[in-house]
Amino acid sequence: MTTIEIVEAELQKSSQQSEQDYFSFHQKRYLRFNSFIREYYGLEKSEISVLDIGSHYLHNSIILKSLGFQVDGMDVSNFWNLDFVKQRAGKYGIKPIIEDNLSQLQGFQNVENKYDLIVFSEILEHITFNPIHFWKTIYQILKPGGRIYISTPNAFALPSMIRNLKNILLRLYVEYSG
Numbered sequence: 001m002t003t004i005e006i007v008e009a010e011l012q013k014s015s016q017q018s019e020q021d022y023f024s025f026h027q028k029r030y031l032r033f034n035s036f037i038r039e040y041y042g043l044e045k046s047e048i049s050v051l052d053i054g055s056h057y058l059h060n061s062i063i064l065k066s067l068g069f070q071v072d073g074m075d076v077s078n079f080w081n082l083d084f085v086k087q088r089a090g091k092y093g094i095k096p097i098i099e100d101n102l103s104q105l106q107g108f109q110n111v112e113n114k115y116d117l118i119v120f121s122e123i124l125e126h127i128t129f130n131p132i133h134f135w136k137t138i139y140q141i142l143k144p145g146g147r148i149y150i151s152t153p154n155a156f157a158l159p160s161m162i163r164n165l166k167n168i169l170l171r172l173y174v175e176y177s178g
Contacts, residue, residue: 003034003063010062014084019057026059026122029151033121034063036149041117045069048116051097051141054123055079058088065092069117076100103129105137113143120150 011020045068052061055073064071074097079085089096099107
């Protein structure tokens with residue numbers, strides 16, 4: 001079973017339509033992420049530690065765990081308080097890190113050189129604060145020679161434009177029909 005199929009199997013157990021829609025919309029991104037991981041890391045991955053920032057539904061975290069990485073998933077309490085996210089983390093051995101204030105990263109104040117890889121998937125656009133302290137902390141917890149993987153949504157890609165237009169039209173319809 002491929003890593004993407006493992007995530008899809010988890011989705012089949014989920015009754016969360018929003019999660020299934022999210023995965024479907026971003027499936028190509030997950031395939032690119034999977035390719036990146038396979039290209040840059042060898043066969044022995046059990047000693048490689050990863051911080052998945054913005055891990056919400058744990059899709060990337062499951063891919064990483066399925067490939068043998070040690071994974072900490074960091075997100076806001078709103079996501080970590082979801083029962084199915086807690087159950088997944090337990091099932092796959094993903095350590096939850098709750099951080100409601102990205103600008104401070106309080107849980108990492110005394111942590112240094114811990115992670116070989118830090119993953120940012122679809123969250124960079126949410127950093128709407130002065131990021132100096134944030135990036136200093138990221139580099140503090142990243143091991144020398146470690147990597148940072150960043151993916152962001154492309155608002156100008158046709159699927160994104162169609163999705164955004166659909167959301168705008170639905171909001172207008174709800175506002176004016178109610």
